[in-house]
Amino acid sequence: MNGTDQIAAVASPQLSPQKLDRPIDRPGAIPSAEELREAVLAELMGEQLEIVRQQTELARAQRDVATLMDGVDRRLTATLQALRSETAQLAEIVGRSSDAFRGEVALRAAEHARREFAVSTAGAMDVLAARMERVRAAPSRKERLVDCLATAAMAAVLVALALWVIKR
Numbered sequence: 310m311n312g313t314d315q316i317a318a319v320a321s322p323q324l325s326p327q328k329l330d331r332p333i334d335r336p337g338a339i340p341s342a343e344e345l346r347e348a349v350l351a352e353l354m355g356e357q358l359e360i361v362r363q364q365t366e367l368a369r370a371q372r373d374v375a376t377l378m379d380g381v382d383r384r385l386t387a388t389l390q391a392l393r394s395e396t397a398q399l400a401e402i403v404g405r406s407s408d409a410f411r412g413e414v415a416l417r418a419a420e421h422a423r424r425e426f427a428v429s430t431a432g433a434m435d436v437l438a439a440r441m442e443r444v445r446a447a448p449s450r451k452e453r454l455v456d457c458l459a460t461a462a463m464a465a466v467l468v469a470l471a472l473w474v475i476k477r
Contacts, residue, residue, distance in 0.1 A: 426474045430467055437463050 440460040 422474050426471055429470065429474075433463065433467055433470075437467070 437460060440456055440463065443456050
């Protein structure tokens with residue numbers, strides 16, 4: 310006999326242990342310890358089943374969140390790679406545009422320098438041509454020598470001016 314059977318035998322000597330194992334059919338009767346234990350176990354099992362169900366739902370939700378995060382991560386990675394590619398192409402285009410702009414500025418500066426040199430030397434070239442005529446027409450050697458030196462000096466000044474304009 311276990312402890313439940315001994316309590317039942319002392320409390321009601323006319324009931325046998327076999328009678329205690331059956332559910333009580335009488336209304337208002339006090340349930341036995343075994344029935345109470347089974348009721349508590351049934352309630353605990355119900356609560357544990359609810360906890361297992363909630364944990365299963367939580368695990369499913371966590372898997373869904375992980376799947377969503379993985380998808381979002383892949384899309385963000387693809388977007389970042391596309392942005393990096395576009396940025397590299399843009400940097401290349403900007404570099405080429407910058408080089409083209411510098412070339413255009415240099416070309417315009419060279420054209421401006423040529424025009425300025427032509428304007429500034431036009432009068433000097435006329436003077437140089439007149440001096441050359443004077444050298445050819447000069448009667449004496451001394452006058453020819455002075456005119457040649459003056460013409461050479463003027464030509465040197467024109468070359469120096471041309472070099473100065475080109476360097477600018």
